[in-house]
Amino acid sequence: MDPARAIIHLDMDAFYASVEQLDHPAYRGRPVVVGADPRDGKGRGVVAACSYEARPFGIRSAMPISRAYRLCPKAIYVRPRMARYAEMSDRIFAILRDYTDLVEPLSIDEAFLDVTASQRLFGPADAIGRTLKARIRSELGLVASIGLAPNKFLAKVASDLGKPDGFVVVAPGKEREFLDPLPIFRLWGVGPKTEARLKRLGLQTIGQIARMPVETLEAMLGGAGRDLWELANGMDDREVVPEQDAKSIGAETTFERDTEDREEIRRTILELSDRVGRRLRREGYLAGGVTLKFRDHLFRTLTRAAILDHPTDVGDDLFREAWKLLQRVSLAGNRVRLLGVTATRLLAAAEPPGGQMSLFRPTADPRRRLARAVDAIQERFGSDAIARASLVEASPARKGRKSGVKDSHSR
DNA sequence: TCTGGGGTCCTAGGACCC
DNA sequence: TCTGGGGTCCTAGGACCC
CATH class of the missing domain: 3.30.70.270 (Reverse transcriptase/Diguanylate cyclase domain)
Incomplete structure (x- = not known):
């Protein structure tokens, strides 16, 4: 030991x-x-x-x-x-x-x-x-x-x-003594669903789980059953790991009112894509995939995912893919409550993030150069200093809306 | 009570390959 | 015409955490 x-x-x-x-x-x-x-x-x-x-x-x-x-x-x-x-x-x-x-x-x-x-x-x-x-x-x-x-x-x-x-x-040596009387929701991985399930089986305390045969829990919960049993017995050999690479970077927003306005939906996906692109560039990642998240007025959540032909950190690329993904969601009769755009399959960008060199590399994708130039301006003068024309000329309904997607994050 | 926004991990099922 | 078994990759959904 x-x-x-x-x-x-x-x-x-x-x-x-x-x-x-x-x-x-x-x-x-x-x-x-x-x-x-x-x-x-x-x-x-x-x-x-x-x-x-x-x-x-x-x-x-x-x-x-x-x-x-x-x-x-x-x-x-x-x-x-x-x-x-x-x-x-x-x-x-x-x-x-x-x-x-x-x-x-x-x-x-x-x-x-x-x-x-x-x-x-x-x-x-x-x-x-x-x-x-x-x-x-x-x-x-x-x-x-x-x-x-x-x-x-x-x-x-x-x-x-x-x-x-x-x-x-x-x-x-005091592990069991400490854990035994505690309620099962204290176990890592036991949320409302699992708690209800375990309670239906008459299990209330961590001690009761600790004393069960591990095979019984495995039969009930699969692999998670053994994990729970080990935690209940105070066994956990996971190391403290200082640095971990991100696996995804996303942004999502809930509308103040559910909407079916195509233009508002399009604009929101564009804003979310831009935000994700900015974070990818700032943190030095390229996205190899995109996921679109969609929640309707009945709080039903759908996701659609795609793999990109070429990894990217440009909002436009994310938007184009996300917009295609939206076409795979049936909108018939659905008002939209929430939209989300997530970059997945992240790769470390070869270039140093925010590096000036990338602005002058002749082979660099012009849209990446533009995106980085916009980053630099926003860094220096604030995020209101420059924006897409298509977002600035957004419908008057947005005027005075203080909790716009961009604002809520940069404030 | 009417449910945000940021994530991670797991699982089931299907496609595909050998 | 009916068909194994193993493995991998991918997607979508869901549970969970803060």
Whole structure:
């Protein structure tokens, strides 16, 4: 057996809402809801994050914003400021990397750290964990919850249980004792569907799953059954992996009102394709495939995918393919709720991303050169400085629509 | 209650090849 | 005329996570 590893899971408490309270002293001590515009309870969209003061009202993240509004109309409702959260995230991750290179980001505000080897330099793992919490609080004014355990799964569950401002340690040998009484939804990979299925079989706690013959679970759930059984028994040998290549890059948007307007649909697919192209170029990828996502007024979701003849990072190419894919979706009688464009089969672009050289290479595709020139102008002067004529001359209906596809991301 | 936007992973079924 | 078995690749859908 390996000597016990020391894995930390760090998760920021109410991250977006906490940053808003940090930046707006008037919000402190008050219920803050970050998410879609509630529009007097008629808005679409969900709660991205809420402060702990909002929780006694029953507000939770991922809840429809209209419901949150009914529960607490007096809360402070703000739109997400992703650029600001990303900036704070960078500072958090910089602190984490002071203690180990083995930092695996799970999201903007959550990470695993393997501090097994760090202990020689920085002392025991729980001291490292306490230092991380203290530095994030004193240097950034934000609160993190931490779980420390011999593996990723246990560390994750530990940090969740301690929230907010938690610090929970699962010592080697105490895995089963810690997990046994917990409800099954705490297992990674058990969402609402699997939870309902397991409950129908009379399974309520992780301990009950741990004590079942693994073959029974395998017969019920296939390969996932063994994974669940191992997690329930506190077994998880996944490594902390610092860098992982993206497998897809996408953008999607939900219309304020379901639409059947061909022109609006076309324009939206073009905007989404441009956004994806820009990200591909910025992050140095070429797309080998495109997927179009389509959701109708009954919330039915369809996807159609294609492989490109030539990998690309140009929005026009993505658009042309996505538009072809749309023709494969039967629109008859369907109003469109959501459209999405995703670049798949990503390859690392041979040229350095954003490199000036590419502007002068005689063999470079002129549309890629144009796209990069537009990137440079937008980088320098902002995304409103230059746009496609076909998008600028968009129908008057779009005027005053503050949550346009482009705006919502660049703000 | 009426469901965002960003992703990852898994599976079933069909096409195709040997 | 009826037909194996293995393998790979691809698509679409869905569960799940934050």
